[in-house]
Amino acid sequence: MATESQNSVSGGRSARGGAVRAPERTCAACRKVGPPESMVRWVRGEDGSVVPDLKGSGFGRGSWLHPRVQCLAKLVPALSRSFRAPVTTSPEAAVALLRSAGDKRVRDLLGAARRQRKLALGSAAVEDALGRGLAGLLVVAQDARAAAETPGVRRAVAEGLACAWGSKERLGRIVGRPEVGVVAILDDRLAAALFDAIALAHLQGPPPGAGRNPGRADVSTEVE
Ligand SMILES: [Zn+2]
Structure with a gap:
């Protein structure tokens, strides 16, 4: 874990063998530092492909990137440099992976909210939760005008x-009803995580050609 791109003291070593985790991460593409929630952890497989680890806790070495077009367009040079090994996943494929991982996380979080009884289901219950200031976030089905x-x-x-x-129908299946048009999340932590997951599920792809023509800054920095 000491090899992660954490914003830790120089060298990234910890006296306790990496048990101390710095609260901030550095984006491998833009080099900006921020909280882990603002980035996605990527893990590289033996074959050079990378997969997102949305819980940020998977095994293996990880590297962090902002889930936005500008940073994902630089995914190949940024992660190759960070892992010191070639990365074969294209930015387009990475966006597709993020979308499906985001979608799965939305389903998991809604399921967790249901189990913890932190959901208000349907317009009437949602209006009531809003009136009492309990709703951290609403999820509205895309066909529920x-x-x-x-x-x-x-x-x-x-x-x-x-x-x-x-x-x-999909929202209903997750929360145990035939159909539901709107739900309110009654827990701030789940609401914040769901907001991020829905943003990932709807992520737009990088501009055409972004991955094939990295800017000079991507390849000229750092000799390690
Ligand atoms: Zn970035």
Whole structure:
């Protein structure tokens, strides 16, 4: 673990064999430092392909990247440098991996919220939760126009407190109903994690050619 791109003291060593984890990470592409929640950890397989590790805790050596177009476009040179070994996953494939990992994480988090009874289901329950200040985030099914038309939901959408994801049927299947148009997450930590996961599930791809023509800055820095 001492080899991770943590923003730790020089050399990245820890007297206790890597048990001390610095709270911040460095993006391998843009080199900016930030909290782990703002980045995605990537793990490289023996064949040179990389996969996202959204929980940030998987085995093996990891390297961190912002999940945004500018940084993902530099994924190949950035991660090859960081792992000191070639990386074969294209930026386009990486975006597809992030989208499906984000989608799975949305399902997991909604399932967790259901098990912890931190969900309000349907327009009436959601309006009630909003009225009592309990809703950390609303998830509105992408085919649920009617559910999004209640005053509280409209206000939440305007305030950026709502995300569109899935269909009524899909959302319903996760929360144990035939269909549900809108749910409220009644836990701030789950709401924040869900917000990030939905952003990943909807991530847009890098511009065409971004991965094939890395800028000079990507290849000229650092001789290690
Ligand atoms: Zn970055």
